[in-house]
Amino acid sequence: MIDPRKVIVCRCEDVTLYDVEKAIDEGLTDIELLKRKLRIGMGPCQGAGCLLVVASILARKKGVRVTDIKIPVSRPPIAPVQLKFFAGSRRSG
Amino acid sequence: MARRILIIGAGVTGLFTAKQLLEKGFSDILVVDKNYPGSGGSFRCATGIRASFTSREHVKIMLRAIELWPKVSAELGIKYSRDGYLWLLTRESDVEYFSEVVKFQNSLGVPTRVLTPEEAGALVPGLNVSLVKAAVYDPLAGKASCFDSVVNTLRHLLSRGVRVEWGVEARRIRRSGSGFAVETSRGELEAEIVLVAAGWGSRRLLETIGVELPIRNLPKHALVTEAFKPVFKPLVIDWATSSYIVQLFNGNFYIGADIPEEYDVKPAHKLEFLRKAAGVWTRLLPWLGEVNVLRYWTGYYDMTPDHHPVLGPVEGFEGLYVAAGFSGHGFMMAPAVAEALAEYISGGKPGLPEFERLRPERFARGELIKEIAVFG
Ligand SMILES: Cc1cc2nc3c(=O)[nH]c(=O)nc-3n(C[C@H](O)[C@H](O)[C@H](O)COP(=O)(O)OP(=O)(O)OC[C@H]3O[C@@H](n4cnc5c(N)ncnc54)[C@H](O)[C@@H]3O)c2cc1C
Numbered sequence: 001m002i003d004p005r006k007v008i009v010c011r012c013e014d015v016t017l018y019d020v021e022k023a024i025d026e027g028l029t030d031i032e033l034l035k036r037k038l039r040i041g042m043g044p045c046q047g048a049g050c051l052l053v054v055a056s057i058l059a060r061k062k063g064v065r066v067t068d069i070k071i072p073v074s075r076p077p078i079a080p081v082q083l084k085f086f087a088g089s090r091r092s093g
Numbered sequence: 094m095a096r097r098i099l100i101i102g103a104g105v106t107g108l109f110t111a112k113q114l115l116e117k118g119f120s121d122i123l124v125v126d127k128n129y130p131g132s133g134g135s136f137r138c139a140t141g142i143r144a145s146f147t148s149r150e151h152v153k154i155m156l157r158a159i160e161l162w163p164k165v166s167a168e169l170g171i172k173y174s175r176d177g178y179l180w181l182l183t184r185e186s187d188v189e190y191f192s193e194v195v196k197f198q199n200s201l202g203v204p205t206r207v208l209t210p211e212e213a214g215a216l217v218p219g220l221n222v223s224l225v226k227a228a229v230y231d232p233l234a235g236k237a238s239c240f241d242s243v244v245n246t247l248r249h250l251l252s253r254g255v256r257v258e259w260g261v262e263a264r265r266i267r268r269s270g271s272g273f274a275v276e277t278s279r280g281e282l283e284a285e286i287v288l289v290a291a292g293w294g295s296r297r298l299l300e301t302i303g304v305e306l307p308i309r310n311l312p313k314h315a316l317v318t319e320a321f322k323p324v325f326k327p328l329v330i331d332w333a334t335s336s337y338i339v340q341l342f343n344g345n346f347y348i349g350a351d352i353p354e355e356y357d358v359k360p361a362h363k364l365e366f367l368r369k370a371a372g373v374w375t376r377l378l379p380w381l382g383e384v385n386v387l388r389y390w391t392g393y394y395d396m397t398p399d400h401h402p403v404l405g406p407v408e409g410f411e412g413l414y415v416a417a418g419f420s421g422h423g424f425m426m427a428p429a430v431a432e433a434l435a436e437y438i439s440g441g442k443p444g445l446p447e448f449e450r451l452r453p454e455r456f457a458r459g460e461l462i463k464e465i466a467v468f469g
Pocket of ligand 1: 101102103104105106107125126127128129130131132133134135136137138139140141142261262263264290291292293294295298313314315349391392393394416417419420421422423424425426
């Protein structure tokens with residue numbers, strides 16, 4: 001048996017399988033609330049690496065299909081972009 | 094107390110009020126939200142908390158909220174810190190205006206003070222002080238985690254038997270017996286007491302029972318960057334451009350900036366916002382240009398004509414209460430608002446008389462809240 005404290009689910013924010021299961025057991029049975037509790041999906045990759053994993057853990061615990069879990073939306077600019085690139089020359093319009 | 098209370102809206106206002114009502118002895122409380130808890134303004138906000146306003150009502154209510162924040166934060170494990178607010182003034186005319194504002198605030202016990210550009214620079218490393226004529230600092234102001242505020246309060250309520258159900262949209266309110274029937278996407282709910290704390294959905298919902306409120310929704314834009322170790326504490330406002338930046342507890346920089354917007358339209362992402370946010374803040378904080386933007390989102394301010402909330406019992410509808418129209422300041426005042434609403438709902442009056450000035454009838458009576466001067 002693998003120790004859930006040693007299984008990393010979200011690398012950006014350093015969240016383990018244990019953290020995810022514990023939060024669900026405490027009543028956070030919505031992926032949007034897990035996001036705000038654990039910061040999954042709030043790092044540089046916006047959940048590309050973890051949200052599907054979290055969704056499948058949540059689906060298993062709730063006894064629903066993983067396709068029933070609505071994944072949080074990705075926000076622009078999707079991939080990290082340095083602020084200076086938006087501050088550049090101001091075209092008219 | 095046996096009376097059933099239905100709270101529509103699971104943002105900070107609805108959730109904090111449910112907690113207060115529980116403490117008053119109400120036990121039959123149901124909170125519904127059409128989306129998920131926090132999905133309205135509450136999870137989108139900049140988390141700033143201050144009493145440095147320009148109306149007596151705002152100042153008094155926020156001072157009470159600031160008295161309550163440490164208690165709520167200790168009880169519910171919400172990160173909260175008095176890290177201050179700093180206004181950067183880049184125009185001579187603003188310096189004059191703010192010296193009046195500071196006098197007004199000091200007279201009500203808010204410890205704002207004028208700083209030199211160098212003093213401002215000492216609070217914000219790397220600030221381009223050559224652009225700044227003067228600054229105003231409010232050491233009593235601060236910030237709290239909006240995520241903790243919703244998530245921890247939700248868990249607190251659920252573990253004490255309060256029902257919070259989401260994915261339930263309230264569509265219509267009507268009178269039923271001595272209380273109300275609320276049509277929802279999951280059938281009809283009956284309650285003797287209904288609190289509408291539905292943020293930008295409040296106006297439409299109240300119209301269904303014949304209550305007209307002048308709340309209009311104004312799109313707002315915000316972004317966060319990647320996280321860093323603590324760089325500066327205060328929430329910093331560039332007054333001339335209506336833009337602000339704050340480093341959140343997790344280390345990300347949160348930037349908001351005003352761009353021209355219309356009321357009651359669906360918010361859309363606009364390159365213009367990114368240009369303005371980046372333009373203003375890379376000029377004032379040149380090092381920020383190297384920092385990565387991670388996410389950009391939109392939200393609404395639920396605005397009223399006098400920029401103060403609509404709060405309290407709805408005249409002519411006994412048992413119906415509203416708390417909406419926070420005009421961009423509903424997060425910071427939530428602890429004080431919850432306290433006042435619980436007092437109204439349990440048959441009393443808020444301890445703070447300023448709350449009575451925010452009642453919904455003020456618009457029909459033409460008793461709008463006055464500011465000491467017009468504030469952008
Ligand atoms: C970009 C931005 C920055 C901000 N910064 C700050 C700040 O620094 N400090 C500050 O104090 N405030 C700030 N605010 C304002 C603050 O976010 C709001 O005033 C506050 O969150 C209001 O909380 P609420 O609970 O009243 O409303 P909301 O959090 O909006 O909650 C209302 C809830 O009602 C639900 N709802 C709506 N209609 C219905 C319906 N028909 N049936 C069921 N449910 C419904 C919604 O889904 C929502 O969850 C900011 C807002 C934005 C957009």
